[in-house]
Amino acid sequence: MSTTQISEEESQTIVSSPKSIILRISRSNPQTGTAKSFMEFKVPYEKWTTVLDAILEVKKHFDHSVGVRYSCRQATCGSCGMIINGKPRLACFTKIVELNSDVVTVEPMNNFPVIRDLAVNFDRMFSTHKKLKPYIVRDDSEITSKTKEFLQTPEEVEKYIQFSSCIKCGLCNSACPTMATDSSFIGPQALAQAYRYIADSRDKGKNERLKIIDEPHGIWRCHFAGSCSMVCPKGVDPAMGIQLLRGYLLGFRR
Amino acid sequence: MEKQENKEGIKGWLNPGRYGIERFAYWLMRLTGIGLLVYFIAHIYETSTILNGKAAWEKMLDLTQTTEGHIILAIVIGMCVFHTANGIRLMLGHGGIGVGKPGRPDYPYTPRSINMKNKLCIYASIGLAALAMMYGLGVMFGE
Amino acid sequence: MVNSIEYDLIIVGSGLAGLRAAIAAAKKSSKIKIAVISKVQVMRSHSVSAEGGTAAVLFEDEVDTIESHIYDTIKGSDFLADQDVAERLCTEIPKEILQLEHWGMPWSRRKDGRVDQRNFGGYSFPRATYAADKVGFFEMQTLYDTCQKFDNIEFLNEWYATSIIHDGQRFLGITAIELSNGTFYTIKAKAMIISTGGAGRIYSYSTYALSSTPDGLDMAYRAGMALKDMEFVQFHPTGILPSGILITEGARGEGGYLLNKDGERFMKRYAAGKMELAPRDIVSRAMMTEMNEGRGFHHETGVDCLKLDLRHIGDEVIKEKLGGIREISLKFSGIDPATEPIDVRPVCHYMMGGIHTNIDGATELQGVWAAGEAACNSVHGSNRLGANSTSECIVWGRITGELAVDYIQRGIPSTPFPLHLVDAEEKRIYDGIFRGRGDVNPYEIRQELTDTMNDKAYVYRNETDLTAGLKKLRELRDKMWKHVDDKAKEYNTNFTNVMEIDSMFRVAEVVLIGAINRRESRGSHARTDYPTRDDVNFLHHTLAYYDPKEPIMRKHPVTITKYKPVERKY
Amino acid sequence: MRESIVMKVHYGTALGAVALVAVHILFRLTQEFSKSLQYESVIANYEFLPYALVLELILVLISIHGFNGLRVILLELKQGRGYEKAVTYGCIAAMVAVIAYGSRTIILASMGMS
Ligand SMILES: Cc1cc2nc3c(=O)[nH]c(=O)nc-3n(C[C@H](O)[C@H](O)[C@H](O)COP(=O)(O)OP(=O)(O)OC[C@H]3O[C@@H](n4cnc5c(N)ncnc54)[C@H](O)[C@@H]3O)c2cc1C
Ligand code: HEM
Ligand code: SF4
Ligand code: F3S
Ligand code: FES
Numbered sequence A: 001m002s003t004t005q006i007s008e009e010e011s012q013t014i015v016s017s018p019k020s021i022i023l024r025i026s027r028s029n030p031q032t033g034t035a036k037s038f039m040e041f042k043v044p045y046e047k048w049t050t051v052l053d054a055i056l057e058v059k060k061h062f063d064h065s066v067g068v069r070y071s072c073r074q075a076t077c078g079s080c081g082m083i084i085n086g087k088p089r090l091a092c093f094t095k096i097v098e099l100n101s102d103v104v105t106v107e108p109m110n111n112f113p114v115i116r117d118l119a120v121n122f123d124r125m126f127s128t129h130k131k132l133k134p135y136i137v138r139d140d141s142e143i144t145s146k147t148k149e150f151l152q153t154p155e156e157v158e159k160y161i162q163f164s165s166c167i168k169c170g171l172c173n174s175a176c177p178t179m180a181t182d183s184s185f186i187g188p189q190a191l192a193q194a195y196r197y198i199a200d201s202r203d204k205g206k207n208e209r210l211k212i213i214d215e216p217h218g219i220w221r222c223h224f225a226g227s228c229s230m231v232c233p234k235g236v237d238p239a240m241g242i243q244l245l246r247g248y249l250l251g252f253r254r
Numbered sequence B: 001m002e003k004q005e006n007k008e009g010i011k012g013w014l015n016p017g018r019y020g021i022e023r024f025a026y027w028l029m030r031l032t033g034i035g036l037l038v039y040f041i042a043h044i045y046e047t048s049t050i051l052n053g054k055a056a057w058e059k060m061l062d063l064t065q066t067t068e069g070h071i072i073l074a075i076v077i078g079m080c081v082f083h084t085a086n087g088i089r090l091m092l093g094h095g096g097i098g099v100g101k102p103g104r105p106d107y108p109y110t111p112r113s114i115n116m117k118n119k120l121c122i123y124a125s126i127g128l129a130a131l132a133m134m135y136g137l138g139v140m141f142g143e
Numbered sequence C: 001m002v003n004s005i006e007y008d009l010i011i012v013g014s015g016l017a018g019l020r021a022a023i024a025a026a027k028k029s030s031k032i033k034i035a036v037i038s039k040v041q042v043m044r045s046h047s048v049s050a051e052g053g054t055a056a057v058l059f060e061d062e063v064d065t066i067e068s069h070i071y072d073t074i075k076g077s078d079f080l081a082d083q084d085v086a087e088r089l090c091t092e093i094p095k096e097i098l099q100l101e102h103w104g105m106p107w108s109r110r111k112d113g114r115v116d117q118r119n120f121g122g123y124s125f126p127r128a129t130y131a132a133d134k135v136g137f138f139e140m141q142t143l144y145d146t147c148q149k150f151d152n153i154e155f156l157n158e159w160y161a162t163s164i165i166h167d168g169q170r171f172l173g174i175t176a177i178e179l180s181n182g183t184f185y186t187i188k189a190k191a192m193i194i195s196t197g198g199a200g201r202i203y204s205y206s207t208y209a210l211s212s213t214p215d216g217l218d219m220a221y222r223a224g225m226a227l228k229d230m231e232f233v234q235f236h237p238t239g240i241l242p243s244g245i246l247i248t249e250g251a252r253g254e255g256g257y258l259l260n261k262d263g264e265r266f267m268k269r270y271a272a273g274k275m276e277l278a279p280r281d282i283v284s285r286a287m288m289t290e291m292n293e294g295r296g297f298h299h300e301t302g303v304d305c306l307k308l309d310l311r312h313i314g315d316e317v318i319k320e321k322l323g324g325i326r327e328i329s330l331k332f333s334g335i336d337p338a339t340e341p342i343d344v345r346p347v348c349h350y351m352m353g354g355i356h357t358n359i360d361g362a363t364e365l366q367g368v369w370a371a372g373e374a375a376c377n378s379v380h381g382s383n384r385l386g387a388n389s390t391s392e393c394i395v396w397g398r399i400t401g402e403l404a405v406d407y408i409q410r411g412i413p414s415t416p417f418p419l420h421l422v423d424a425e426e427k428r429i430y431d432g433i434f435r436g437r438g439d440v441n442p443y444e445i446r447q448e449l450t451d452t453m454n455d456k457a458y459v460y461r462n463e464t465d466l467t468a469g470l471k472k473l474r475e476l477r478d479k480m481w482k483h484v485d486d487k488a489k490e491y492n493t494n495f496t497n498v499m500e501i502d503s504m505f506r507v508a509e510v511v512l513i514g515a516i517n518r519r520e521s522r523g524s525h526a527r528t529d530y531p532t533r534d535d536v537n538f539l540h541h542t543l544a545y546y547d548p549k550e551p552i553m554r555k556h557p558v559t560i561t562k563y564k565p566v567e568r569k570y
Numbered sequence D: 001m002r003e004s005i006v007m008k009v010h011y012g013t014a015l016g017a018v019a020l021v022a023v024h025i026l027f028r029l030t031q032e033f034s035k036s037l038q039y040e041s042v043i044a045n046y047e048f049l050p051y052a053l054v055l056e057l058i059l060v061l062i063s064i065h066g067f068n069g070l071r072v073i074l075l076e077l078k079q080g081r082g083y084e085k086a087v088t089y090g091c092i093a094a095m096v097a098v099i100a101y102g103s104r105t106i107i108l109a110s111m112g113m114s
Helices: A051-061 A124-130 A154-160 A171-177 A188-198 A206-213 A226-232 A238-250 B021-052 B055-063 B067-094 B116-141 C016-028 C066-076 C083-102 C134-148 C215-222 C279-293 C315-321 C325-334 C388-410 C421-436 C440-454 C463-475 C491-519 D002-028 D039-047 D049-077 D080-109
Strands: A020-029 A035-044 A079-085 A088-089 A102-109 A114-116 C003-005 C010-011 C034-038 C153-157 C159-166 C169-179 C183-186 C191-194 C231-241 C258-260 C306-307 C342-351 C353-357 C369-372 C540-545 C552-557
Touching: A020 A114, A020 C034, A035 B055, A035 C083, A035 C191, A035 C231, A051 C342, A051 C440, A088 A114, A088 A171, A088 A226, A102 A206, A114 C134, A124 A188, A154 D080, A171 A188, A171 A226, A188 A206, A188 A238, A206 A238, A226 A238, A226 B021, A238 B067, A238 C552, B021 B055, B021 B067, B021 B116, B021 D049, B021 D080, B055 B067, B055 C034, B067 B116, B067 D002, B067 D049, C010 C016, C010 C169, C016 C034, C016 C134, C016 C153, C016 C191, C016 C388, C034 C159, C066 C083, C083 C134, C083 C388, C134 C388, C159 C215, C159 C421, C169 C191, C183 C421, C183 D049, C191 C215, C191 C388, C215 C353, C215 C491, C231 C279, C231 C325, C279 C306, C279 C342, C315 C325, C369 C388, C369 C491, C421 C491, C440 C463, C440 C491, C491 C540, C491 C552, D049 D080
Parallel strands: A020 A102, C003 C183, C010 C034, C010 C191, C034 C153, C191 C369
Antiparallel strands: A020 A035, A079 A088, A079 A102, C159 C169, C169 C183, C231 C342, C258 C306, C306 C342, C540 C552
């Protein structure tokens, strides 16, 4: 059996691999009361095989019923966040070889309700994101026939572009220690987005957003543990965004 | 509820192996905060015995001025120094100072808020705490 | 009893087209209840992968003209585009770029603060509006975030639509499964917009997201709508090995070279005027020719490839404008494009064909519109220019969103809901698939099917291969693979995977039959046995209608306004 | 109350405490450690009014800071309307109790009531 999906015009070349790992997949189905247990599979890999490839290999050939969310396989859609060998990561952006381990354990992300196996429920994160008004707030945000663009220099773009790279994968929320116990905390994902829009020179919604995050389970429940930034696969650095955001509330910044 | 949300729970507060020194500092900050609060309450109770006259005060001293007492006091000194020093770092950080400037991230991404400045401050806080503890022990046992 | 819910407008598919439609509709009327249905979580749609740019004329005050954009599009299409439609695209898109800008899109800027543009294949001027090399991602984010303003847009995340219910004349609703708990629903509605995107996963070497399967096309096809021009499949010149992840055309737009084994910029032999920035069909054919004639590199995975050289562009420009592909290249091939050329090979990338619509995006069924890659309003003809697809998604997203609301507001007489159709659909998927029996692994069948498409209907095609492919496809289809081993209701991706495979067979068949029938070479469809364009016999669109036995093929005229077909040279 | 005001108080009390605890400790260091603990010298300290004032301030600031810190931790630990109310009021009550008890010592001792 081959792991690769390469094929070419003339004929399909199968590259067989001598190397393999044990993939341990966490299985559970809370809706039917099936408790968490691990299933192990021996999966061959190449130097380019990602953890997602390995899981899909299992799904293809060993057990069709593995519940896993995926789509883009190139770290842009944010579907495949999970705990891999103990750390929150994107399965499609983690190569087996990087893990330096003969055993790869995959579990659903922490701090999200599990739907089944590796798939978790994002409802709360999405609705929190919505609550923070993640859009340009100003009266003339709709164009008319005479509209010209709002000018913005490359330097002004630089101020928010990194926060704009968030793929809503939820890894940061899964890593944050506050999220580990506080189910009402806004969380790093949404806070970073609040900052993304406030830092945008076109936006005028700063005060509205600051009001929303200034509540007992708001921005103050971040203690600058920085774990969110460590796991973020896109370099968003939510920890920085949150501290800068708090700067406004503390009067360090205008 | 907690189970359903797959929360890590209190053990999720620690995880320094997974997330590094910043996470350790976070946890130490909590621990020292609580520790100091406990000491503080005890200390107020301790000092209140002064109102009951010299005998009571000295009885209390007998209780606290022991080897264990001194060790506890040294730990409190350490906690206080760490909590204070790290607290000052955090206050600056929370205000957006020393967390880096936003800008285009380049792969492989290294978050600017997790920087040497902060790490050094954490190490310094721990170092200072250790020094203070040793100094305290020196003073207390040095006679 | 089947669960039933009701909306005014349902939008199936939440890519650029679907989200733009949702905003247009919500803006037009806050009273209309809108549902956006997507089999993935809304913001995870395939559109996030679009990299290079969105074509629009923004600098009419400097050099560019809309007229030129129209002509480039038509010439790029090898004159199979409907010219009135191309004109609509090019006149509408500049406004949309500004509207996105006003909603927060982080377009890359010029020093003077205006929105910047870059070069792209087949255009006479730099016309691809870009945001580094994550255009689709940022557009999706802007639209998704803007949707949050409207309280009458409801997202049905991870709902899999299975069929369209109508009474022969008018649209009445759909059936769908909520994946998180496996509940089967009928969703009644007054109007529908199909924006289920492309179906490029019928090829195994593909830039598409793994979710880009033809379920939406198939749904419309089964409901009696025609699929148009499905034989035209675009192969992008630069996919990396082995995953097929895209290296954007923007890389060549910023000045990248394509090199063969001899270190030669071979494009000079195929399109001396435009070199690497010729339209994609031409570049891909050139690359296949180079490799077939032995001037390719042998990649360690066993296939041939060529090199995309960006070294002369410089590290800083690469980081600034091509950060995404730098990340992909470093991660997946361990190559830093600033110091080493990237291994690339033509890869399935776009489907010009789709659900047959008119210039307004209206399908043949009253109350149903189609927009985006799932639709074929014939703006791209036989070959799409890079950066014109996101433009199309946005323009027709808005148009169909507004028209659907108009239609709903005009009032629709109520008709009894044909419950027997819901029963029939329930039987089809639950008895036919979920409880199906068989011993053949459906995932292996899928692999074989997609490999066959890769083998037999790739850049260069011929009668023998195509008919062999069709034969193989039918053999595979008749094997016993229609069964679902996972019996759980909750998040049963095994079930959806098998339904996807089912739809792949019908749509792949149309692609192959269309390709067999078109005995000419036009745009992306290159027949080695008929190497020239034949305007006498084939200047027409292909329509395919569903029939349980075999698709019924028809012809449909091309709208030509000002531009007479001429030989296409770059 | 807005959480930002509470937290500003939290930071403010921390800063105040830094200064005052420094004074408190330095004051103790002016004497030899064991001597500083002797009944007479402690009483003398209390009776030195400015110092008593410093002690009172420390007491108030640290109580506010410490119990607010406790409130924060407890809020993060568990959620729910009733629980959160109980935590908030519980912390305020405990804070008031500690301040009252501590103040009693300081006031009585400084007035030489012992
Ligand atoms: C790698 C890549 C790069 C590209 N780069 C560019 C570029 O630079 N410029 C450009 O102009 N174009 C580009 N394109 C093309 C362009 O991205 C796509 O044509 C466009 O994004 C399609 O958008 P869409 O809205 O039609 O559908 P998609 O974004 O494909 O969305 C389809 C939606 O339909 C949903 N769906 C499908 N089936 C079902 C079902 N059965 N039930 C419920 N929901 C369903 C999916 O969940 C998804 O939400 C690129 C394409 C690729 C593959
Ligand atoms: C004297 C200097 C002190 C400084 C500069 C200081 C600073 C801080 C800061 C900045 C925080 C917030 C941490 C965060 O939100 O992440 C904090 C929390 C806390 N402090 Fe202090 N503090 C000091 C003294 C004390 C003392 C003496 C006590 C004990 C009574 C105490 C108890 C607490 C508690 C319980 C917390 C909450 C812990 C947490 O949220 O992590 N602090 N301190
Ligand atoms: S901030 Fe980073 S980790 Fe968090 S959701 Fe966004 S991309 Fe994921
Ligand atoms: S991990 Fe959590 S505590 Fe703050 S810095 Fe990140 S949100
Ligand atoms: S599959 Fe899209 S991020 Fe991993």
